[in-house]
Amino acid sequence: MKKYPFTEKKDTRSGFGDGMTELGKTNPNVVALCADLTPSLKLNDFENQNPERFFQIGIAEANMISIAAGMTIGGKIPFTATFANFSTGRVYDQIRQSVAYSDKNVKICASHAGLTLGEDGATHQILEDIGLMKMLPGMTVINPCDYNQTKAATIAIADHKGPVYLRFGRPALPVFTAPDQKFEIGKAWMVNEGKDVTIIATGHMVWEAILAGEKLAELGIDAEIINIHTIKPLDEEAILKSVGKTGCVVTAEEHNILGGLGESVARVLASNLPTPIEFVAVQDTFGESGTPDQLMEKYGLKDRHIVEAVQRVIKKKK
Amino acid sequence: MSEYTELKKVASQVRRDIVRMVHGAKGGHPGGALGCTDLLVLLYFKLMKHDKNFKMDGIGEDIFYLSNGHISAVLYSVLARSGYFPVAELATHRKINSRLQGHPTPHSHLPGVRMASGSLGQGLSVGCGTAQAKKLNKDDRFVYVLMGDGEQQEGQVWEAAMYAPHTKLDNLIGFVDYNGQQIDGPCDKVMSLGDLGAKYKAFGWNVLSCDGHDFAELEKTILKAQANKGTGVPTMILMKSEMGAGVDYMMGSHKWHGTAPNDAELASALTQLLETSGDY
Numbered sequence: 386m387k388k389y390p391f392t393e394k395k396d397t398r399s400g401f402g403d404g405m406t407e408l409g410k411t412n413p414n415v416v417a418l419c420a421d422l423t424p425s426l427k428l429n430d431f432e433n434q435n436p437e438r439f440f441q442i443g444i445a446e447a448n449m450i451s452i453a454a455g456m457t458i459g460g461k462i463p464f465t466a467t468f469a470n471f472s473t474g475r476v477y478d479q480i481r482q483s484v485a486y487s488d489k490n491v492k493i494c495a496s497h498a499g500l501t502l503g504e505d506g507a508t509h510q511i512l513e514d515i516g517l518m519k520m521l522p523g524m525t526v527i528n529p530c531d532y533n534q535t536k537a538a539t540i541a542i543a544d545h546k547g548p549v550y551l552r553f554g555r556p557a558l559p560v561f562t563a564p565d566q567k568f569e570i571g572k573a574w575m576v577n578e579g580k581d582v583t584i585i586a587t588g589h590m591v592w593e594a595i596l597a598g599e600k601l602a603e604l605g606i607d608a609e610i611i612n613i614h615t616i617k618p619l620d621e622e623a624i625l626k627s628v629g630k631t632g633c634v635v636t637a638e639e640h641n642i643l644g645g646l647g648e649s650v651a652r653v654l655a656s657n658l659p660t661p662i663e664f665v666a667v668q669d670t671f672g673e674s675g676t677p678d679q680l681m682e683k684y685g686l687k688d689r690h691i692v693e694a695v696q697r698v699i700k701k702k703k
Numbered sequence: 704m705s706e707y708t709e710l711k712k713v714a715s716q717v718r719r720d721i722v723r724m725v726h727g728a729k730g731g732h733p734g735g736a737l738g739c740t741d742l743l744v745l746l747y748f749k750l751m752k753h754d755k756n757f758k759m760d761g762i763g764e765d766i767f768y769l770s771n772g773h774i775s776a777v778l779y780s781v782l783a784r785s786g787y788f789p790v791a792e793l794a795t796h797r798k799i800n801s802r803l804q805g806h807p808t809p810h811s812h813l814p815g816v817r818m819a820s821g822s823l824g825q826g827l828s829v830g831c832g833t834a835q836a837k838k839l840n841k842d843d844r845f846v847y848v849l850m851g852d853g854e855q856q857e858g859q860v861w862e863a864a865m866y867a868p869h870t871k872l873d874n875l876i877g878f879v880d881y882n883g884q885q886i887d888g889p890c891d892k893v894m895s896l897g898d899l900g901a902k903y904k905a906f907g908w909n910v911l912s913c914d915g916h917d918f919a920e921l922e923k924t925i926l927k928a929q930a931n932k933g934t935g936v937p938t939m940i941l942m943k944s945e946m947g948a949g950v951d952y953m954m955g956s957h958k959w960h961g962t963a964p965n966d967a968e969l970a971s972a973l974t975q976l977l978e979t980s981g982d983y
């Protein structure tokens with residue numbers, strides 16, 4: 386198992402904020418819109434350095450999405466910023482009509498996704514956002530795994546023409562990917578090569594998958610781990626290549642089992658290479674208040690749950 | 704000969720297009736389209752700076768958004784008659800494989816359409832965004848947004864109503880097509896709009912009103928709204944209109960909001976509307 390040493394823990398939302406600060410310096414067309422959550426989204430530096438390109442919308446997310454769509458007429462590249470719940474479910478129709486169906490170059494940037502938002506509870510812990518966004522034609526859906534990757538993804542999507550949903554979160558997690566990485570939209574990232582099982586993880590779950598891989602190695606199981614930071618378009622080639630080798634799959638995501646990464650992977654496999662699969666995800670329930678760690682444990686999203694899923698799926702291998 | 708003789712001719716042809724399009728598609732929304740014909744003709748044929756060689760970003764141009772997308776027939780006719788695409792294409796409205804979708808969209812790559820509309824309440828926000836982009840670009844042209852009166856029942860309209868004065872979008876000019884009718888009946892029976900002008904005033908807008916079928920009054924009102932630029936205050940124009948204007952049996956009722964005329968009704972409508980620049 387490849388080692389992923391880390392020296393610090395940081396939140397992925399800071400990766401977004403720092404990516405925006407850099408875009409503020411390098412891309413004059415980038416504008417940021419925020420719905421009264423500027424510190425939470427780490428946009429203070431962007432705001433201070435580019436006051437004329439920062440738009441405080443107030444608590445009016447529907448207005449924010451449609452304003453962003455309108456700003457593309459004039460050549461701007463709007464990045465909207467609020468919590469994942471208010472970035473998707475609350476404004477689905479605005480995104481559908483004014484952004485996706487209108488083919489607008491809007492970047493919907495969503496923090497505090499999933500259970501790891503923690504104590505605020507289920508009203509804010511959206512676990513359906515990946516599904517909502519991936520169903521929209523033309524929408525790119527990205528869920529990076531750590532601070533460095535979120536920063537790189539933020540910078541990369543400014544150069545991608547078309548609507549993007551960028552999902553990140555609140556907790557401080559190990560920073561284990563390279564600071565100078567080139568982020569390629571739609572390209573899977575091989576975390577560890579192995580032969581017994583393929584673990585396909587996205588977002589915060591990539592770190593859990595690494596921890597699981599270490600435990601599995603101790604049990605004599607050689608896991609291949611793939612970071613799918615881009616859920617749509619999905620790197621089907623990388624998935625099929627890996628699964629062709631290992632013969633079984635576990636997917637891992639901080640999202641409802643319905644509509645997320647797991648279902649996308651299952652579709653690819655069912656169509657091309659039917660393979661035993663297990664899903665580490667939230668089991669079609671809402672979350673609740675608690676610390677991120679308590680919630681990940683209670684809802685079955687820790688490294689040990691990935692290990693157990695691997696043990697189950699290996700038994701199903703022919 | 705009145706100053707507006709030419710515009711009246713265009714409007715007559717546009718109204719013919721509308722009733723023929725809706726008849727041809729056996730569906731659509733003739734009432735509101737006819738009611739807004741004079742406004743769109745005045746904007747596209749006199750007041751707006753716009754380029755039929757369509758560029759999506761519209762930099763240096765006036766921008767018009769149709770928020771009440773169901774009256775697409777009037778927009779399509781005006782765009783075609785302005786040269787954005789061949790008038791013959793109007794015959795494809797609402798039909799399979801057409802760029803002229805039931806509700807307008809740039810997704811079908813129809814020149815002249817920058818934003819999809821149909822789900823109501825979003826256009827004023829979109830207009831705020833474009834007005835903001837124009838300010839950033841130091842582009843001194845205007846952004847016009849047309850909404851329905853029933854559409855004022857959508858909450859998002861009021862989010863935009865709060866935003867535009869706060870951000871001093873005096874290059875934004877909104878219109879409410881104030882015909883008093885919506886699908887289920889008179890607006891004031893379905894969900895009372897109350898004193899709409901007072902509401903926009905309370906939100907910080909410059910509120911004007913005018914007759915939507917009197918070119919001179921419409922133009923004077925829009926010029927007044929334009930002259931408000933520099934004050935930091937956006938303008939909302941309550942445009943009193945008649946649903947179905949120009950076709951006697953369609954006027955004064957919500958019945959023709961979303962109904963197509965049959966063959967006899969079409970024939971009757973066409974006798975009331977002069978063919979001035981050739982039917983498609």
